[in-house]
Amino acid sequence: MDNILRIAIQKSGRLSEDSLKLIKECGIRFDNGAGKLKTSATNFPAEILFLRDDDIPGYVEDGVAHLGIVGENVSVESDRDVNTVHKLGFSKCRLSIGVLREHDYAGVQDLEGKSIATSYPKLLGKYLAENNVTAQIHEISGSVEIAPSIGLADAVCDIVSSGSTLLSNGLKEVETIFKSEAVMIASKHLTAGQQDLLDQLLFRIKSVQVAKN
Ligand code: PRT
Ligand code: ZN
Incomplete structure (x- = not known):
């Protein structure tokens, strides 16, 4: 479990499409078969959990998910003890x-x-x-x-x-x-391996954002 990143995204709502798009643009491939609650990436050590947005900060705080994509409004209101690692520029x-x-x-x-x-x-x-x-x-x-x-x-x-x-x-x-706007939040209890995967992911996200601007 140490070397896999579990990423929680909204199952269905205003954040879903752009969250999936961002993950795909980072070159991470997975099968998002309709109705699935969890899927594994095929070319990156990651799993994706599909949840209600309100549940994401709590899952990340508890370490059930290592990363989450959620509206900053929901994250701040939840008052959960998580790190906001990156602003994603959508769902403003x-x-x-x-x-x-x-x-x-x-x-x-x-x-x-x-x-x-x-x-x-x-x-x-x-x-x-x-x-x-x-x-x-x-x-x-x-x-x-x-x-x-x-x-x-x-x-x-x-x-x-x-x-x-x-x-x-x-x-x-x-x-x-x-x-x-949508933000990426992370657990405060990542292993060194997970932190390394997060750094790789953030590098890819920033490259995607630079390419768009
Ligand atoms: O089912 P689940 O709990 O996962 O989803 P949800 O229904 O709680 O959330 P969802 O999908 O509606 O919104 C997810 C996130 O999108 C929010 O937390 C915000 O960060 C962001 N977002 C961006 C918005 C809007 N735009 C938005 N317009 N969230 C809600 N709205 C609603 C608002 O509540 C109001 O009813 O849209 C209405 C206002 O829109 P305008 O365009 O008429 O001003
Ligand atoms: Zn909600």
């Missing part, structure tokens, strides 16, 4: 606060005493504390943007990419609290 997005469009918003102090719905309570809590704002954080796991229009919360804090989801829910973006 931001974590932003949105309020109802008709709401007169003058600045972050306007959130004082308000309730904010989010799936990112830690990142939001940190932002509010840094800005000396006390607000009620209402943690929900999905469909966050609907919360203000149904009276569940005064504001939302959610991932934004084009902004069209906020718009179609009658919201406007008022604060960006975190900028994110």
Whole structure:
């Protein structure tokens, strides 16, 4: 087991295609037969695990996976003890606060005493504390943007990419609290052999990135 790298990537979602593409562009070949949860590379000592993105930081912290590709937003929110070894440049997005469009918003102090719905309570809590704002954080796991229009919360804090989801829910973006992209995270307990394989992989990833720029 010492000389094999287990890489966890998202099974199905916004990160999946680009994660697979990156691994392939590094010259690593494997069979990704539909529905498989694990596959072995044929020309590099690596295994690929297909997981839900939220589970990846925990698997990497525990050393079940040695590396993972995940949104920095998910990695930071998970608060797991892992190393962020490289930014990958895809799945760029931001974590932003949105309020109802008709709401007169003058600045972050306007959130004082308000309730904010989010799936990112830690990142939001940190932002509010840094800005000396006390607000009620209402943690929900999905469909966050609907919360203000149904009276569940005064504001939302959610991932934004084009902004069209906020718009179609009658919201406007008022604060960006975190900028994110896909990152490679690594276990803090790699063997010397695994560290060597990670270095080889990072060299290939950087070469791919340089070739694209
Ligand atoms: O099933 P699993 O748990 O693995 O996946 P998931 O549904 O939790 O995650 P997924 O696939 O939706 O997103 C994976 C990662 O992609 C996120 O953690 C982000 O790092 C990144 N990413 C990039 C995004 C977006 N863009 C994005 N637009 N994640 C989510 N969205 C959602 C957002 O939540 C909101 O509902 O898209 C909507 C906003 O998009 P716009 O374009 O309307 O602004
Ligand atoms: Zn998820």
